[in-house]
Amino acid sequence: MTERQLDCALDLMRRLPPQEIEKNLSNLIDLVPELCEDLLSSVDQPLKIARDREQGKDYLLCEYNRDADSYRSPWSNTYDPPLESGAIPSDNVRKLEVEANLAFDQYRELYFEGGVSSVYLWDLAHGFAGVILIKKAGDGSKKIKGCWDSIHVVEVQEKAQGRSAHYKLTSTVMLWLQTTKSGSGTVNLGGSLTRQVEIDMTVSSGQSHIANIGTMVEDMENKIRNTLNQIYFGKTKDIVNSLRSVQSSAAVDKQKKLNQELFQALKAKDRN
Numbered sequence: 001m002t003e004r005q006l007d008c009a010l011d012l013m014r015r016l017p018p019q020e021i022e023k024n025l026s027n028l029i030d031l032v033p034e035l036c037e038d039l040l041s042s043v044d045q046p047l048k049i050a051r052d053r054e055q056g057k058d059y060l061l062c063e064y065n066r067d068a069d070s071y072r073s074p075w076s077n078t079y080d081p082p083l084e085s086g087a088i089p090s091d092n093v094r095k096l097e098v099e100a101n102l103a104f105d106q107y108r109e110l111y112f113e114g115g116v117s118s119v120y121l122w123d124l125a126h127g128f129a130g131v132i133l134i135k136k137a138g139d140g141s142k143k144i145k146g147c148w149d150s151i152h153v154v155e156v157q158e159k160a161q162g163r164s165a166h167y168k169l170t171s172t173v174m175l176w177l178q179t180t181k182s183g184s185g186t187v188n189l190g191g192s193l194t195r196q197v198e199i200d201m202t203v204s205s206g207q208s209h210i211a212n213i214g215t216m217v218e219d220m221e222n223k224i225r226n227t228l229n230q231i232y233f234g235k236t237k238d239i240v241n242s243l244r245s246v247q248s249s250a251a252v253d254k255q256k257k258l259n260q261e262l263f264q265a266l267k268a269k270d271r272n
Contacts, residue, residue, distance in 0.1 A: 006038050013043050017190045018174035019147065021045050044172045044192070047135045047149050049116055052076055060118040060133040062151070074101050074118050089121050093128050096206050097121040103210050104132055107218070112136040112148070127156040127165065132217055138177075146177035150224075152217050156209060165203045167212060170196045171220045175228055191232050193224050 009028050016024050025043055029036045041063075048061045055075040059065075065072045067086040070079035074097060079086040089097060100119040108117040115136030121128055132152040138145050150173045157166040176190030197220065201212045 002034060005032055006035055006042075009035060009039060010042060013039075014192065017176060017188065018046065018149070018192050019176045019178075019190060021174070044149075044151055044174065044194075046147065046174060047116075047133055047151070049135065050080065052080075054078065058116045060116055060135055062120075062131065062133060064122075064131040064153075065118070065120045072120070074098075074120055087122070089128075090123050092206075093121050093123050096128070096209060097130070099207070100130070100132075100210050100213070103214060104134070104217075107214065108134055108136075111221075115148075124155070124157070127158045129153070129155045130213075132213070143180050144177065145179075146175070149174040150221060152220065154213055154216070156213075158203070159200075163202060163204075164200055165209070165212070166198065166200050167216060168196070168198045169213075169216050169220060170194065171217070171224065173221070173224045173228070175232075189232055189236060191228060193227060195220060195224060 009032065013021070013024065013028070021043065022045060025039060025045070029039060049058050050061055050071060050073075051058055052073040052075045055073070057073075057075045059073050059075060061071050065074070067079065067083055070081050070083040070086060072079050072086060072088065077088060077094060088094065097119060100121065101117075104117045104119050108115055112134065115134060117135075118133045119130060120133075121130035130153075132150075132154070134150045135148070137147040150171065152172075153170045155168040157168075159165060172192060172194045174190075174192040176188065178186065178188050180186045197216065199216070201208075203209060203212070
């Protein structure tokens, strides 16, 4: 029964507005407390921003840079609040993490023109894994609010010969928009998508990993962005256009009456 409840809860969360995930998740946990751990580990939540006071830079919080109640900054590699025994990557992986943060900082600026990004890496037995986080929130100008949260979890398994690696990328994007205008009132649009891809790519150095992961993330975000545009915004546009008429209600009623009269006239002609 618990497994079925979990499936139903996850299916419900996928259909609810992304901007209300925390509230809805809390309500579900209150209803079914035994699902707490499974829900918290399975449901992606909107990213939160923290400030690295040592480096003077913002970074994003998630389960992947959390240890107990502290979060590790990718800029200073320290925990806040301070944690002496907090997990940190090995020297080689940490060096790669620093370079990846700089690379995705530029990527975010080019694609999103603002926002915050963070990259966290950790060691695996035969490679490493990591998460790339990007958050861009609208400033509310032009009466439009919204937020883009993307979470890309990547696992890298290096091959024995060392010239190639297997990459597994799981990406989740949460997007919502809200417009408020006097003519149409408040309109909310939102949704989330999760996609996964696996591929083998050549590797010549640590920089190759960053380039390979960057290419995968870029391709995945473009695909998800296009899908969101077609599913949520394209379908909404079609529905609105089908409901909206450029004619007045009186003109529409007149046209309907004329059509009905023509139909009756043709029907009477057929009888004769």
